[in-house]
Amino acid sequence: MSQPAEIKIVLVGAGNVATHLGSALQEKGFSIIQVYSHTLTSAGILGNKLQTKFTHTIQDIDRDADLYLFSLKDSVLPEIIEQFFPVDGLLVHTSGTLSWNVFERRGAGRFGVLYPLQTFSKTRKVAFDTLPVFIEANNPKDEDRLETIALTLSNRVVRLSSDRRKQLHLAAVFACNFTNHLYAIAAEILEKQDLPWNVLLPLIQETAAKVKQLHPKEAQTGPAVRYDQDVMNSHLESLKGDPDKQELYRMISRSIQRFENNV
């Protein structure tokens, strides 16, 4: 394959994924030649960060790139692709949910997916090297190319079909987005007691660390798995002013018990 510096990449999108992925690729020597975002401000921020050109006009996107990396909200992606022009380069999106064939309606000849399984926030640097990256492309040669590119970032690159990637993304929503929301609920409960929410941090870290060693089903603790109805009743009583949290408590506890019975 060509050297990274010879591979010209356009970032289509300037959000968290584009920012982290673009920076990581640039660090590995790839040429990020342009950033597009539909708002000039966002395009400018990432363009300046990567010291490269930027635009908020689709028609001004460079037509000679080797790789167009689309990191956009799933609801926006099809519409942007709709407005895209024919290019020789490889069109790749980073969505966990959308199929690769979202590019087909544009009559694109070469397309694929590169999905890094991680949660990206503006203010945190992410270690790409241990992070699983899932790829697919509509022809074997481009799949090889994508694999080579992904392997410069991560040592765990897996070829995965769109259908299975969608399931993977669903699992990630439970393990990451929903988990974070439970942290937020816990924080809210403590803050109502004027307790600093960060007393939970050692518990949160240990809960996450534990599953490096034990399967989550084996790691389960707490009143629901012990069928400790007294504790559960007492918690439900505490939540009686907040029917939404109460229902969530009930439902997750039941789900824990169902899992336990199926082990």
Next chain:
Amino acid sequence: MSQPAEIKIVLVGAGNVATHLGSALQEKGFSIIQVYSHTLTSAGILGNKLQTKFTHTIQDIDRDADLYLFSLKDSVLPEIIEQFFPVDGLLVHTSGTLSWNVFERRGAGRFGVLYPLQTFSKTRKVAFDTLPVFIEANNPKDEDRLETIALTLSNRVVRLSSDRRKQLHLAAVFACNFTNHLYAIAAEILEKQDLPWNVLLPLIQETAAKVKQLHPKEAQTGPAVRYDQDVMNSHLESLKGDPDKQELYRMISRSIQRFENNV
């Protein structure tokens, strides 16, 4: 205060909390003089581990200990206390939910609570030094004693009333037990696809690490907080064979959006 070695402790209970707390106290030099459990096997396992006496008969419990540490299921604790005999020592339980006055009905004169905020599994050693420990006692002198003991284990010892401890425990159920269950759901989704569940580990670790830096409300990502209805519909469609998970998905997503609107 007396030196740790002069403080004689009886462990009432031989489960995960008793095992970890007992081992940690012994490492700090305290004298664990006996282990009680209602099954001889459990008493024996922990007794042997700590190289100390053990019994499964309440009446055989040593009456001269300075501290009786009750680490039992909340539903069992009152019943065991009921059968307990009057002692001069300090009676302390480690429950997050039960009030300190559970000891009063036994006419106990000196009692309190020592609640370590952590999840304990048989097979993992826990670092006590950074783990918050919450204490209370029914008289100031014993509260000072408990604080001194707790400070040998941890540098974060907080005096907390039973009412507030109960809220803390409820928060811990969300942040730990419920979180772990979400990991288990995610694992199940992947295993149905013949994908190794541990591809989620970097994501799980980053989700937990992120809140060391950002408040969970700021750290929230995913389709619900982005109001990405296409992705949510696609996930709900994937879960259509599993109405329980589908309902959980819907409910947590709604809860994320409610939080977002209240920020």
